[in-house]
Amino acid sequence: MRTGIWLIGARGSVAVTAVVGATALRARLVEPNGCVTELPQLRSPALPAWSELVFGGHDIVTTPVLKKADALAAAGVLPGRLVSALTADLTAIEHELRPLPAGDTQALVADRIAADLRDFRDRNALDRVVVVNVSTTEPIVTPHPAHADLARLTEALAGPDPVLPPSSLAAYAAFRAVCAFIDFTPSTGARLPALAELARVQGVPFAGNDGKTGETLVKSVLAPMFALRNLRVRSWSGLNLLGGGDGANLADPAANAAKVASKQRVLGDALGYVPEGTSRIDYVAEIGDFKTAWDLVTFEGFLGTGMRMEFTWHGCDSALAAPLVLDLARLTAAAHSAGRSGPLPELGFFFKDPLGDGPSALAEQWATLATFTAGLES
């Protein structure tokens, strides 16, 4: 099953790391560390092979992929030897990248995005295309009546005023072109009733939101631990220090708010109550892609005795996100192929803020994912 992965934000750190990694995996230069679809419990013939993946994408910046890969190698995100070994592939991918289309109405922009997607599919003789949003986080979107209804949305998009944030316009265009859609960011993406309706009409699945790569991943196992031991969490506070493109963007208070909200959600879900405390995000350019998160948990044991736990997570965001992008694209393509359409809540394992009402504890999310993946084979 030849599968296209169309990256929105294709010249960014996560996208380029994913491309370098998938190319290296195809060339058998590396082990599939961090790819959960390579674990024995999830490996499945229903998933496209590494050799069947083809990459393309949109971006508003024009930095060559090879140059970005060199910068990532210099920053310690990628091994330089891989970039050297894959120079030809990383140059060739430029042919599949396009500037993000513009136009006088959002309807026109969507048409042009969809046209790029269809061209990509035809040119590469692909069975399926999955569009993955890995661009920077948008501010929280202002509600609009047209978000609730596909007919009204179609009409409104033809007007002169923007109706959808870029991530949702990308989802709209993807669905129109019969492509699946994944939002790896906290942006709105496909999470509007009108878009869910369109996905079902077109018979395409979608997944999201906000890849769970660091502090929230840890929370999704620690919060259930406190719950299973009946230890009452009194407060949970955190500070995330990160540089890089996403960090700079999150210095914008509106984008920050979106991210912070999705970071604390797991606590309420896993504990059954929301403890005191907030999770902050600060931009520190010098820290770059290696983000550091510190969390303090105060909790109460038997007879009210107060105790505490701290953790520091020092992770490379792109190196954590990129394999999940590949996993999600493989799983979503297989789901599309298996006839699934609309939201895929079974992929909650991957996200900070999953679609649907699934479990928030990592172990339960894993069980759901394993069942889902096994079901794709039949």
Added chain:
Amino acid sequence: MRTGIWLIGARGSVAVTAVVGATALRARLVEPNGCVTELPQLRSPALPAWSELVFGGHDIVTTPVLKKADALAAAGVLPGRLVSALTADLTAIEHELRPLPAGDTQALVADRIAADLRDFRDRNALDRVVVVNVSTTEPIVTPHPAHADLARLTEALAGPDPVLPPSSLAAYAAFRAVCAFIDFTPSTGARLPALAELARVQGVPFAGNDGKTGETLVKSVLAPMFALRNLRVRSWSGLNLLGGGDGANLADPAANAAKVASKQRVLGDALGYVPEGTSRIDYVAEIGDFKTAWDLVTFEGFLGTGMRMEFTWHGCDSALAAPLVLDLARLTAAAHSAGRSGPLPELGFFFKDPLGDGPSALAEQWATLATFTAGLES
């Protein structure tokens, strides 16, 4: 179901905290924080009620329980108001405590222990008695041929030389008196083929070993997290600083070795390989019962990128252990009542080094425990 809990080490911190807590719970002075058998998923009519628990025990020291409770309150382990409110109960319990018996042969000592257990049961009109070892950790035991066979063991015990470590002699006596046995310590306890044979013959269950209260609890959720995300753990090193009786005892290298071994086991089980690193225990008197553990995990993500996580756990050992002692006693009594005999591997959730080949990931241990508990009702 009137249930006796006979504590080996009844005047120690864990035992006294358990007694104070159970008495306070019966008097409805506190919430059952830290008691997992009070979680909705585990609550069961098959378990003895708080009001049905009766405490007794052995100890080699003679500090009055009330005095120990005062010391625990001064150290911040217990609220002083509870000790004041429960003075009468904590004084009355002295009638049920006995010095640990001595004798010329281990057979004789076992007879005397068993007699104390039977007296306790008769005097209090108990349906069942569960013996719980919460005394200090023993050095690793030297193997002896009589450990493998009940007949040979019975014979050897009558001889002049000690054959069993104290924890195993307690299990032997408990089984002889038709009492269930729980080892909350890393000592040998019932983990000898001859003792398992005796437990089956007598129709009594046993559980263990080594209550999972701090660093290992955290490991049992973090190690699966790394495994489920296919992140390769390169090293996992830790330092445990603790004072109190258990800490002083662990300064003995032999006892320390027993404990350290059971602390790293979870990693091999959860990850499928043993990463580099060791988990050390150091005695620091001033830290007392509030132990501090620090762990450093280095791991490898996509394309080999190195990352790291640290955590510090600052927990009160007795406040974490005591509710689990009560949970285990309730569950084991119910299992005895339901006709179970021999090892109870389904209680792995509670232990660092569980009996049998059960899962080591906390979430799986929880699922096993929930199924087990539900099965007790029928």
Added chain:
Amino acid sequence: MRTGIWLIGARGSVAVTAVVGATALRARLVEPNGCVTELPQLRSPALPAWSELVFGGHDIVTTPVLKKADALAAAGVLPGRLVSALTADLTAIEHELRPLPAGDTQALVADRIAADLRDFRDRNALDRVVVVNVSTTEPIVTPHPAHADLARLTEALAGPDPVLPPSSLAAYAAFRAVCAFIDFTPSTGARLPALAELARVQGVPFAGNDGKTGETLVKSVLAPMFALRNLRVRSWSGLNLLGGGDGANLADPAANAAKVASKQRVLGDALGYVPEGTSRIDYVAEIGDFKTAWDLVTFEGFLGTGMRMEFTWHGCDSALAAPLVLDLARLTAAAHSAGRSGPLPELGFFFKDPLGDGPSALAEQWATLATFTAGLES
């Protein structure tokens, strides 16, 4: 030398801890831990003895001192046995406490404050009185032309509009009553040209601002360490989590800004440049008086190699502040007695944001303090 210590905020945590401590020291119930004037290098006959200190103060709340002391004992800030032993003294002090005066003009309020101070001095036959501001932090003050000149200030205070923030009005009243003044908070206090002028006219000294009790204390030794080793600090970020009265007040963004600014100042002074990063303060009620600060420092060594250091400080703010309040009062009283007037920059050792251009490295501040103290004897 009988010395009065008049506390603005006399019923707050810091003040009550200081009063309990000084009373306990006088009764020889405790060691003078945390009091630097009891170190051999600073001990001096020029300082008033513990037995010569008399306490009074203003507050807007009315909680009895004894009740506050009990609450501090329950929270682990004070030993309960001290409060029991000192009940009579803690009750007697109520006679020396007054509600903070009100009035139609600030001139009138200042008169009433000054009258309270004179009454206190006369009633207790005191040689000197030192006023210490330990009330909650004020928002950053709006500049006013009258702040620059004593004559204009006197005139403006008689008008209907407030000219001075409460901390500065307290300093004004203190100076009018020929009392020394110490501001232990980040509020404006005596730091206005008109007030410095008044202090000199009246022949009284003043000191401040913002007691250095936790994260900034650590910064004042670590930042010089990096500087002396020629290691370039790239970023220094921190999060302070604290509850209690001061924490609640700091949740107000304006007060927070004042505090945060004084927290980063030491870095620029010690390093000669300001690294990236900010120091945040978050209010977490449950943490109470035991504040937790986490800092991450990233730095660059030989040949540009990147490294990092983290620290967590878990300190009881009142227990750290109270002995310094006593030290400052003793030193300032002695300085007054020795004829010093105006700002005392030599006391920079105690403050986050010291008066004058003194050193910011703790060791240099110490040397300055030792010289100053030795000079008081002659």
Added chain:
Amino acid sequence: MRTGIWLIGARGSVAVTAVVGATALRARLVEPNGCVTELPQLRSPALPAWSELVFGGHDIVTTPVLKKADALAAAGVLPGRLVSALTADLTAIEHELRPLPAGDTQALVADRIAADLRDFRDRNALDRVVVVNVSTTEPIVTPHPAHADLARLTEALAGPDPVLPPSSLAAYAAFRAVCAFIDFTPSTGARLPALAELARVQGVPFAGNDGKTGETLVKSVLAPMFALRNLRVRSWSGLNLLGGGDGANLADPAANAAKVASKQRVLGDALGYVPEGTSRIDYVAEIGDFKTAWDLVTFEGFLGTGMRMEFTWHGCDSALAAPLVLDLARLTAAAHSAGRSGPLPELGFFFKDPLGDGPSALAEQWATLATFTAGLES
């Protein structure tokens, strides 16, 4: 002043980092980060310039310097671009390196070492040579009567049994060849009465021991902080995790003991008492040259209130040590030139376990160093 730096362990990480760095500094490719002799307060015309330094050395291994430099670059210790830029210099240095001499008696070995030193000096027309021991740590040495007296030592060295550990034999040979000697390790080095006697006879200075690069550096500012604030430290415990050559060697309990002892010494000196706790060293190969140290300090404030501080230091040992090796060589050469002989206690700033009775607080050591350096100019 042409100055030779002869490195014992010339092919190890510290030595190669020092050589790469000095070469890069001479070529003006880097800033002198981490070199304290480049701070304004210490810069002095009495010190040899970067362009006047010439490197040579002994080692028992034969890895080419260039190959080692490449390995250090791959490990992130050095920037790869420097190694590329300096390939010619790093190849040329091979001409100045020699295998560590052997012989039937230690007297003969010493003669051969001294001959190598004299050849190095003559071949390069050097004014002075400083020998620096940067080889791996030796076990604690067994005392020998000949250590106390130069005449007896000379006699004993001619015998068939080894009398001196390798580090001391190197010092002996250095002094015989009229070279200064620095021990950057915790080994014995020149710290024997017989060797001090020889240094004075030959008119050469020596310095040591054990470069202060990480945890102990932090201790040397934090311990004085607690002391200056009269806060009583109850316990100070630490764990050092490190890989690399030195780490492997320290897994040997005897070498470990030497290092651990010098790590706690600073506490007793700075505090005036030795708090509870130990500082452990564990070898974790995967951590390599980037060592991680975690320390927990528990302390007591006013009225006995317990508090705590933790820090984690994640530093690159070679990148921290190498610039200090260069600083020490420059300072010791200048001292030799200025006529100093015997121990140089004024260099305590650089060492965990300084010669003499100097201060252990970093700020005081700095003041001593600044005075010493200023005195070299005259």
